[in-house]
Amino acid sequence: MTDIDLLAMTDEAPGALRLEPVPAWAGPKEDDAGKDGGGKNSTETGTITKTRPKTKRPNLYRVLLLNDDYTPMEFVVLVLQDVFNKSREEAMRIMLHVHQKGVGECGVYPYEVAETKVTRVMDTARKNQHPLQCVMEKQ
Numbered sequence: 001m002t003d004i005d006l007l008a009m010t011d012e013a014p015g016a017l018r019l020e021p022v023p024a025w026a027g028p029k030e031d032d033a034g035k036d037g038g039g040k041n042s043t044e045t046g047t048i049t050k051t052r053p054k055t056k057r058p059n060l061y062r063v064l065l066l067n068d069d070y071t072p073m074e075f076v077v078l079v080l081q082d083v084f085n086k087s088r089e090e091a092m093r094i095m096l097h098v099h100q101k102g103v104g105e106c107g108v109y110p111y112e113v114a115e116t117k118v119t120r121v122m123d124t125a126r127k128n129q130h131p132l133q134c135v136m137e138k139q
């Protein structure tokens with residue numbers, strides 16, 4: 001895949017910076033030009049470029065915890081505090097939600113951040129021999 005293909009696939013929104021060539025006919029008027037006037041005897045050469053603010057929204061992923069019958073509630077609360085930086089109260093609320101509903105959201109992050117958090121949860125659960133499951137889904 002070429003860079004052009006990748007560019008075409010990018011989901012852009014207002015705000016980001018992007019350099020775009022401006023055709024000669026769309027360039028500055030004589031009044032706007034540099035100190036030589038930019039008129040028909042102008043010595044200015046080169047491509048005129050203009051910046052336009054653009055932002056790229058990152059693709060976001062929800063990180064979800066799944067309920068099971070064996071992982072201790074306290075372990076889930078500690079994971080939520082440690083991996084997802086939740087307060088004790090918020091961690092308790094999320095854990096109870098997952099316990100009662102079967103699934104619950106721990107946070108929404110760009111792809112690589114979400115992936116790292118899922119890995120951290122799964123690694124710590126496995127090390128402690130708990131069946132806790134954590135998944136991510138595109139928002």
Ligand code: TYC
Binds near residue numbers: 068076
């Ligand atoms: N259901 C578990 C229990 O009763 C607690 C639990 C909550 C497990 C949330 C996993 O994602 C989970 N010990």
